[in-house]
Every structure is written in structure tokens, then in C-alpha cells.
Amino acid sequence: METINIILTANNAEDLILRITAELHKRGFEIKSFMYNVDKFDVAKIGITAVGEISKKEQILRQLYRLYDIKQADLKAC
Amino acid sequence: MLLTGSEIVIEILAQEGVKVVFGYPGGNVLPIYNSLALNKKDIRHILTSHEQGASHAADGYSRAGKGVGVVIATSGPGVTNIITGLATAFADSIPVVAITGSVPKKNIGTDSFQEVDTASLTLAATKHSFFVKDISKLAETLKSAFEIARSGRPGPVLIDIPSDVQNDKWEFEPSQEKYIEEYNEEIEIEDIERAVELINKSQKPIIYCGGGAAKRNCGEIIKTLAEKTGAYITFSMMGLSAISAKEERYLGMAGLYGRMSASKAMAVSDLIIAAGARFSDRGTGRKEKFAPNAKIIHIDIDEAEHGKVVKADIEITGDVKKALELMTEKAKENKRESWQKEIEDIKKEYAEKDNDPFSPLKIITKINEMTSPDTPVATDVGQHQMWVSKYYDFKKPNTYLTSGGFGTMGYGMGAAIGAALAVNGRSVLFTGDGSFSMNFNEVATAVRYNIPVTVVVLNNSGLGMIRQLQDSFWQGTRFSTELERKTDFAKIAKAMGAEGYRAENMEELINAYSEVLKTNKPAVIDCIISDEEMALPMIPPGGAIEDIIK
Ligand SMILES: Cc1ncc(C[n+]2csc(CCOP(=O)(O)OP(=O)(O)O)c2C)c(N)n1
Numbered sequence: 001m002e003t004i005n006i007i008l009t010a011n012n013a014e015d016l017i018l019r020i021t022a023e024l025h026k027r028g029f030e031i032k033s034f035m036y037n038v039d040k041f042d043v044a045k046i047g048i049t050a051v052g053e054i055s056k057k058e059q060i061l062r063q064l065y066r067l068y069d070i071k072q073a074d075l076k077a078c
Numbered sequence: 079m080l081l082t083g084s085e086i087v088i089e090i091l092a093q094e095g096v097k098v099v100f101g102y103p104g105g106n107v108l109p110i111y112n113s114l115a116l117n118k119k120d121i122r123h124i125l126t127s128h129e130q131g132a133s134h135a136a137d138g139y140s141r142a143g144k145g146v147g148v149v150i151a152t153s154g155p156g157v158t159n160i161i162t163g164l165a166t167a168f169a170d171s172i173p174v175v176a177i178t179g180s181v182p183k184k185n186i187g188t189d190s191f192q193e194v195d196t197a198s199l200t201l202a203a204t205k206h207s208f209f210v211k212d213i214s215k216l217a218e219t220l221k222s223a224f225e226i227a228r229s230g231r232p233g234p235v236l237i238d239i240p241s242d243v244q245n246d247k248w249e250f251e252p253s254q255e256k257y258i259e260e261y262n263e264e265i266e267i268e269d270i271e272r273a274v275e276l277i278n279k280s281q282k283p284i285i286y287c288g289g290g291a292a293k294r295n296c297g298e299i300i301k302t303l304a305e306k307t308g309a310y311i312t313f314s315m316m317g318l319s320a321i322s323a324k325e326e327r328y329l330g331m332a333g334l335y336g337r338m339s340a341s342k343a344m345a346v347s348d349l350i351i352a353a354g355a356r357f358s359d360r361g362t363g364r365k366e367k368f369a370p371n372a373k374i375i376h377i378d379i380d381e382a383e384h385g386k387v388v389k390a391d392i393e394i395t396g397d398v399k400k401a402l403e404l405m406t407e408k409a410k411e412n413k414r415e416s417w418q419k420e421i422e423d424i425k426k427e428y429a430e431k432d433n434d435p436f437s438p439l440k441i442i443t444k445i446n447e448m449t450s451p452d453t454p455v456a457t458d459v460g461q462h463q464m465w466v467s468k469y470y471d472f473k474k475p476n477t478y479l480t481s482g483g484f485g486t487m488g489y490g491m492g493a494a495i496g497a498a499l500a501v502n503g504r505s506v507l508f509t510g511d512g513s514f515s516m517n518f519n520e521v522a523t524a525v526r527y528n529i530p531v532t533v534v535v536l537n538n539s540g541l542g543m544i545r546q547l548q549d550s551f552w553q554g555t556r557f558s559t560e561l562e563r564k565t566d567f568a569k570i571a572k573a574m575g576a577e578g579y580r581a582e583n584m585e586e587l588i589n590a591y592s593e594v595l596k597t598n599k600p601a602v603i604d605c606i607i608s609d610e611e612m613a614l615p616m617i618p619p620g621g622a623i624e625d626i627i628k
Contacts (some may be wrong), residue, residue, distance in 0.1 A: 012208065015197050022201050062382035068206040068226060 003032065003064040005076040006061065008046040011069040019067050020046065027033045027060050028052055047076075083244040084109035087177065089373045090220040093253060096148050096359075098139060098499050100124045103158075104152020106192065107179030109244035110532060111150075111293030124527060126492065126568035127519035129156050130509065133163020135520075136174045136490025136592075141493070142454045143476040144498035146227050153180045157199060157238075162486055164234045165203035169483025170316060173232035175223050176204075182242040183211060196238045205233030224257070231290075231380040237267035245264055261294075265396040265404060273375045273401075274408045277324045280349035280373070281419045283309035286332065288361075289316030290354015290379060294399045295475050297321040300353070303406040308414030309351070310421055312340040314361040315482040317354075319472035328531050329421070333361040335464035338626060339428040343421060344369050345623045351405070352376045352480070354398040357387040358483065360621070367622035377401045378527065407572045416468065430615075434608060436583050438465040441605055445506065445534055446470050448591055448613035454479055454505045455499035458490035458513030461542040461613040465506045488516035494531045495524055503594075506528045511561060512541040518570060524600035527573035532594050533602040535567050538609045546612055550627055558610075571602035579603045 010016055011030045018035060024031055031053035052060065057075060065073040079479075081089065087110055091099065097122060103111045114123050124423045126132040130149045136147030147167075152336045157178050180186075181193045198206055204494045208219045227235040260468045277283060285300055292313075297320045304311050304327040312332040313320065321328060330337030332344055344350065355361065359406030362368040365387060376383070376390035377398050384393040394401050432439045442465055449455075451473040457463040471479045478496055481489040490507045491514070498505035508617050509517075514535050516522060524531045545559035577599050579590035587605060594601040615628045 015201075016209075018201060020089060026202065059382070059386055062384070064381045066380070 001051050003049060003051050004054070006048040006050065006064065007074045007076050008048070008064060008070055010044045010046065010073040012042045012044040013069040016069050019057050020048070020064065023063055023067060024048070024050055024060065027056065027063055029060060034063065055075070080115070080247050081100055081250040082109065083216050083239060083246050083248070084113040086119065086216050086248065087220065087239070087244070088113045088117045088119060089250060089252060091121055091148065093255070094146065094257060095225045096121060096146070098122045098124060099148040099149030100111070100126055100135040100139070100496065101108050102126060102129045102132055102152070102156060103372075104156050104192070104451035104533060105336040106153040106180070106181060106241045107156070107244070109241060110177065110179060124523065126523045130162050130488065131492035131495070131517060131520040131523065133160040133174070133176070135169045135496035136168065137163060137172050138456060138479050138496025139500045140172050140174060140496075141476060141479045142497035144500040146175055146176065146224055147496060147511055150177045151535050152192065153178060153196070154194045156192055156296060157196050157414050161200060161203050161372050162488070163492070164200060164236065166481050166484040166486045166489055167234040168203050168205065170481065171232050171293075172234065173227040178236060179244060180238050180240045180380065183240050184242070186426065196236070200236050200420070204236050207236040207238065209238045210243055211240065213243050213248040213305040216226060216243065216248065217250060225623060239464045261397045261400070263397050265394065265401050268395050269392055269394045270401065270404045270408065273394065273405055276349055276373050276375060276392065277307055277351070277405065277409045278412075279407055281414065282347040282420070283307055283349040283351065283414070283588060284344055284347040284372075285309050285311045286344065286350050286352045286355055287311065287316070287320055288314040288353070288355025290398050292317050292320040292354070292475060294354065294397070294505070295320070296353060296399050296477060299399060299402045299406060303409065304540040306406060306411050307409050308412055308417055310343055312344060314355050314358065315480060318467055319475055319478040322342035322473045323471040331467050334363060335467070335613050337428070337468060338623070339425045341623050342424050342428060344372070346420070347372050350374045352390070354378060356383050359387075361619045362387065364622045367512050378479060405456055434611065434618055435607070436607060438462065438607060438611055439469050440584060441465050441506070441534070441536065441587060441607070442466055442469040444587060445591060448588075449506060451477070453477065453492070453503070454501060456480065456490045456494040456497060456505060456507045458507070458509040458517070459485045459487045460510040460513060461538070461611070462508050462510045462536040463548065464543075464613040465536070466510065487513040491517040491520040491531070491533070494533070495520060495529050498529045498531050504532060506534045507531055509533060509535055510542060511535055511537040511565070511567070514567065515565065516550070518567070519602060520530030521571060521574045521602065528598065529600060530598050532591070532599045533571075535568070535602065535604045536607055537604050538607050540609055542609070542611070543613065546613070547623060551618070567602050567604040577601035580606065582606045586592060
């Protein structure tokens with residue numbers, strides 16, 4: 001288990017937080033910190049620190065990116 | 079024109095070409111039901127016995143080739159009852175739009191009657207969901223729901239509309255736009271070239287197809303690629319019906335309950351071209367032992383499938399048909415005769431025997447012979463599902479409806495109803511006595527609308543598949559898997575207004591099915607089979623080909 005940092009850019013949809021946290025939970029990641037900021041164009045920037053299997057980090061990015069409102073998903077070096 | 083929310087729902091359904099919807103009314107969808115009643119767009123509503131049946135019927139309607147299936151349910155228990163159907167559709171990537179009514183906005187958050195947090199409950203069972211609080215957003219949201227359901231990797235989408243929004247009015251602009259099916263055929267050509275290099279180098283190639291290939295009608299191109307390269311073809315359960323089982327290069331369904339010759343061929347192959355398959359654990363067994371000597375080319379429309387279970391040597395994201403076409407065009411012709419010889423030996427080694435005069439194999443083969451190849455065939459879940467997957471020869475795409483990913487007992491009856499309506503003709507359901515007991519309430523639906531579903535119950539007086547697991551891995555402790563019921567399915571069918579037959583041998587089966595085919599009525603044929611019949615050989619869950627149980 002290792003810590004990863006994820007940065008997401010998304011449409012600020014109503015239940016987006018629910019979807020992101022559910023996706024992380026489903027894929028076996030535990031959230032340690034979660035930051036959610038919305039700009040004046042209603043674009044959300046989300047920073048997540050999560051603990052999970054490091055071998056699955058590319059996978060979790062792809063799964064998050066697949067969520068309808070997410071426009072970009074990246075990993076940030078810890 | 080000024081329309082209510084529920085009238086807008088009808089307008090969009092019509093615009094999307096929806097002809098049949100499945101559902102069940104309740105207080106919080108009444109405005110939509112009223113608009114359905116008054117609709118002049120020829121949208122037919124099928125009232126099922128249970129919302130779960132409606133959700134499976136919408137799924138079956140879609141699988142049988144009718145695009146997006148639609149289910150309508152009320153808030154609270156209506157929503158919870160469709161969740162199994164949504165999860166089933168989600169697991170098998172079936173486009174369904176679920177429209178649910180919810181409590182009026184002013185009641186949200188008050189724990190009011192039949193209030194449930196639909197978004198939270200359905201989140202893990204849908205590709206996406208919407209909650210429409212504002213009438214001005216309703217039309218575009220409905221359109222998006224259809225678009226999301228069918229685009230890319232298809233899946234179920236839910237749209238939850240509070241009852242007051244269904245009554246609110248809004249100026250609606252009808253659109254003449256018609257949906258045209260198109261596929262994004264963009265593929266990285268470099269990936270194809272690298273894949274072709276692997277194909278040309280390979281001595282023992284296998285093409286492994288999943289639901290993605292079946293849904294995209296890849297049958298012809300798979301055959302051409304196999305013939306050109308000397309490759310053999312295997313399917314996951316979801317790939318079935320892409321080509322006929324009689325095709326020379328087809329080895330059958332691979333996986334835990336599949337043809338062992340297919341699994342063995344995968345185990346010894348040096349290249350697997352996986353097309354629209356997601357390497358489910360039922361298909362691959364223990365992943366570390368899956369095709370240990372093979373390089374893997376993985377084609378999938380969904381990028382997130384790459385690397386989820388198996389790390390492929392070449393990942394191709396995009397339209398599976400286009401990718402196969404490009405590979406076929408560029409691959410070198412090579413008959414690979416020594417591979418052919420090896421496959422012949424494998425087939426001999428794993429030939430299956432059948433001594434029972436009224437065996438599942440004989441029953442399924444006989445129904446197969448007497449049934450038109452255009453007839454959709456559904457199953458429930460259990461041994462009977464494995465037998466049908468192995469023994470029925472599906473000659474036409476979209477004719478096999480089974481819950482592969484979610485394994486939902488109780489799926490089949492709703493699915494068979496949806497499929498019969500989709501093809502406007504007969505459908506067949508193979509089921510077990512356990513599964514049928516979960517869903518025979520929908521025989522009433524088939525009777526009410528005169529939907530000609532033929533139910534063939536492979537009645538082994540028990541939950542065969544689980545009983546088999548107890549026999550194999552729990553020292554034969556058969557607990558809660560012997561049904562010991564007195565249910566007479568033929569009588570139940572008759573009591574519900576359908577035809578009912580009981581068959582204890584081939585002659586009775588042939589007579590019963592011949593009678594059924596003369597009428598246009600739903601019918602149940604209860605076939606009494608031995609409780610010793612096993613879905614064998616099998617690879618134990620989490621095992622590999624060397625762990626085979628014969
Ligand atoms: C809703 C649901 N509950 C439980 C199971 C677990 N399960 C898988 S197969 C099976 C037995 C099915 O029995 P039956 O329908 O009679 O079919 P058979 O195996 O005898 O052919 C059970 C209980 C399931 N797949 N789905």
C-alpha cells in the first residue's frame with residue numbers, strides 16, 4: 001500500500017463528489033485527504049490523497065477519467 | 079409548444095425512436111403514466127409483475143437488437159426493485175435508460191413517504207445518472223441520458239425526476255434530429271502495426287472475443303482474420319452468438335465452465351488477440367496462470383479495461399471492428415499447419431461424453447434443432463446457463479441473452495419477454511427450477527400481452543450449480559441447495575393462463591415443443607432431469623486448466 005496524489009479537473013456536477021469517492025472505494029483506495037475547489041466557470045479542481053495498491057494507480061486514473069463529468073485526471077508526485 | 083415535464087418525456091422518447099417501454103406505476107411517476115396513457119406517438123407500455131422484471135425486459139429488448147431499452151419506475155421501492163436490472167445491464171454493457179419519479183422537491187430530505195436517495199443507491203449500478211430539479215433542463219438531460227447509454231462502451235443511465243417537475247410546464251422545441259449510429263473509428267495505426275508484427279511472429283495465435291465483439295457484429299471479420307492467419311477462435315460467454323459454433327476454427331466458449339479444449343488452447347497459445355473482452359475471472363481463472371506463454375493484444379473501446387486484470391503487450395483503445403479489419407488487412411497469410419495439428423490433438427483429448435438419454439445436452443440440442451436461428455434465446459443463471467452456452471449453436475448475432483457479468487438469477491423471464499417484443503416473434507428461455515421460482519411472476523405479463531415466450535425448465539430439483547460446488551469443494555454437504563419443493567411448473571403456467579407441459583423423456587419434449595410451436599401463446603415445458611447432471615468439466619474458481627475437474 002502506498003500513497004498517491006490525484007488531480008482531477010471536472011464539471012462541477014451535483015453528485016460528482018459522491019461518484020469520485022465511490023469509485024475510489026470500489027477500487028480499493030482509501031481517501032486520506034480531499035480538496036474540492038470550484039472556479040467562476042463552474043469548473044472543479046479536485047486534489048485527492050489516497051492510499052492503495054501502487055500497481056493500480058494507472059488503473060484508478062483511467063477509472064476516474066471514465067466518469068462522465070471528469071475532463072482530466074493526473075497523478076502528482078508525492 | 080408549452081408542455082409539462084411528463085409530456086416532454088414522451089416527446090423525447092418518441093424522438094429517440096422508442097416504441098416500447100417497460101415499467102410499473104406509483105404515486106411519484108403518475109404524471110408520466112398519464113402522459114403515456116394519452117400519448118399519440120405509439121409508445122407502448124408493458125406493465126410487468128415486478129419492477130425487476132421490467133428492468134430485465136428493457137435489457138432484453140436492447141440485447142435483442144433494439145437499441146436503448148427503457149424502464150420506468152416509481153420512487154423508493156420502485157427504484158430499489160430495478161437496481162438488480164441496472165446492475166445486470168451495467169456488468170454486460172447494455173444500454174438502458176431508467177426513468178424514475180421521485181418525491182416532490184419540497185419533500186426532499188424530509189424522509190417522506192417512499193423517499194430514497196436514488197442517486198446514491200444507483201451510483202454503482204449505472205454508467206451515469208441525473209437528478210432533474212429544473213424543468214428547463216429536462217429535455218436536454220433526457221437526450222444526454224440516451225446519448226451516454228449508447229455511446230462508447232454502452233451502459234445503463236438513470237434519470238430521476240421529482241413529481242412536481244413532471245408537472246411543471248416549459249416551452250419545448252421539437253427537434254427533427256434523428257439519431258444515427260456511428261462509431262469513432264480512430265485507431266492509432268502504430269498500435270495496429272505493432273500488433274500485426276506480433277501476429278506474424280506467432281506460431282499459435284488465438285482470437286478471444288467478448289461481448290464487445292459480439293455487439294459490434296464482428297463475426298465475419300473474426301472468421302477472415304482466423305482463416306488468413308491460421309488462428310483459432312474462442313469466446314467468453316458474452317462473445318457467444320458472434321459466429322456459429324459450427325465454424326471450423328471455433329473452439330467454443332473458454333473459461334471455468336467452457337469447452338476445456340478452448341481453455342487448453344488458450345493455455346498453450348503464444349498470442350491472444352482479445353477483442354472486446356474484459357478478462358473476467360470466470361473467463362480466465364487464476365490470472366497468473368492465464369495463457370502463461372502468450373503475448374496479448376487487447377482491443378477495447380473502454381480505455382479503463384486496459385491493465386485492469388491482465389497487462390497486455392499491446393493495448394488498442396477504439397472500435398474493435400475497425401481494429402480487427404486493419405489487422406486482417408495487414409497480417410501476412412499463414413496457414414500455421416503445426417498449430418492446426420496441435421489443436422486437433424487437443425480437441426481429441428478433451429472430447430466430452432454423454433450417456434444420459436434425457437441429458438441437458440440432448441434437450442438443448444433438440445430445442446436448438448426445432449428453433450429458428452432468428453429466435454432469441456435467454457437463460458437464467460446456473461448449470462443450465464453453462465450448458466446452453468456450451469451446447470446451443472447461436473447462428474445469428476444478438477440472439478443470446480444471458481447475465482454474464484452479474485450472474486443474476488431471475489434475469490431470464492424478463493429478458494425473454496423483452497426479446498420477444500424486440501423481434502416481434504417467439505423467444506426461448508432456458509431456466510432452472512431455482513431461477514424460474516424467482517421470476518415466474520412474469521409469465522402473467524407474457525399472458526396478458528400474448529408474448530410468445532417458450533420457457534424450458536431444466537428441472538434438477540435443486541440449485542444445481544451451487545450444489546455442484548458443495549459436492550466438489552464442501553465434501554458433498556448439500557445444504558440449502560436441494561429445493562425439496564412440490565412446485566408443479568406446468569400447472570402454474572396453466573393457472574396463469576399460459577400453456578404448461580411436463581416432459582420426462584425426449585418424446586414428451588418433442589411433442590410438447592411441437593405443440594407450442596403451433597400456437598402463438600406463451601408456454602412452459604418443465605423438463606425433469608437427473609439431479610446428478612453436472613456442468614463438467616470445470617476449472618474451479620481461481621484455478622487454472624491443470625486444476626480441471628472432469
Ligand atoms: C440472485 C442470485 N442469487 C443467488 C445466486 C447464486 N447462484 C448461482 S447459480 C445458483 C443456482 C441456480 O439454480 P437453478 O436456477 O435451479 O439452476 P441450475 O444450476 O440448477 O441449472 C445460485 C443460487 C445468483 N447467481 N443470483
